[in-house]
Amino acid sequence: MRAVWKGTIGFGSYAIPVKAYGATEERGVTLHQVHEPDGGRIRVRRVCEVDGAEVPAAELVKGVPVPGGDVVVLTEAELAGLPLPTARSIDVLGFARLDAIDPVHFAKSYYLEPEPAGTKPYVLFGEALQRSGRVAVVKVALRQRETLGALRVRDQVILLETMLWPDEIRTPDFPFLHEDVELGEGELQRAVNLIEELTGDFDPGRYADRYRAALEALIRAKIDGADVVQPTAAEQAEGVTRLLAALQQNVAESAREPQAAVGRAKVAAEKAAKAKGRAKKASAKVRSRAKSAR
8 A cells, every 4th residue: 555644643742653545445347438439548638618728737727716707826836835734743633432423524534554653652542542432533634635534443553534524514405304204103113123123233245246246247258259449450450561561671672682782793893804904004004115115
C-alpha cells in the first residue's frame, strides 16, 4: 500500500506520528467507452465553452460561478494561502460511543500506521480506545479539505473514518412522511419475529458480487472465443505493408549491387588501362629524347 497522508494524532501539545493508507478499494470491472467498429478508446477532452478551444492543463485554474454569470477565479497560490490548521494533524476534539454516531456520517476509511518513534504511544492509545468502548472524534484535512472524523480500532490498527459535516447530509422530505399510516400490532409483531429468526452474526464472506462474477465470465468467454476487436489492427496492417515494401526494396537493391560492382570494376579497369597506356607513351617519349641527345 502507498501512504496517502502523513501527519500526527494530536492531543494538545503531544502528538503521535502516523501515516494514512486507504483502507478500502473497489473491485468492479472497469468498462470504458469505445468506438464500436474498431474498439478505439473514446477520450474526453477539456474544451472551453466560450471559444470551443481545447484547453491545455497549464491553463486550468479553479473557479466558482456566482449569480449573474460571473466567475470568481482562484489561483493555486491563493488556495494554498488559506488557513488549514489541521493540514498535518488529526486533532482530537473529544470522545463518544460508536453507536451514538449515525453511520450516514461516515465517508471513507483509512488505516493509520505509526512511525517507529510513535509505536508505543500508538498502541497505548488504541488499547485505551478499545477498553473504554469509545471512539475519538477528530478534525483533519485531507486533499485540501477539512473534515470531521472518528478514530476507532480494527484488528489492532487505528482506523480513521472521515465524516460528513452536518449540513452535507440531506433531510428526506417524502410524501409518505406526512401521512398517517396505521399498523396492526399483530402484523408488526410477526415482522419482528421474522427479523429475529433471520438474525445472526454478520459474515461478509457469505455474500458475493454475482454481477461482477457474471461480467468477468462473459469477458473470459469472449476472449476464449476470439470475439475481440483489435483497435490497432489498421495500424498494424499498414506497418506490415510498409515492412514488406522495405524488404522488397532491400532485395531489389541487393540484386542491383553485384551489377553495379561489375560496372564499377569495368570502369576501374578501363581507367587503369588508360593510365597504363599514358605511362607507356610517356616512357617512349623519354627514350626518344635520350636517343636524340646522343
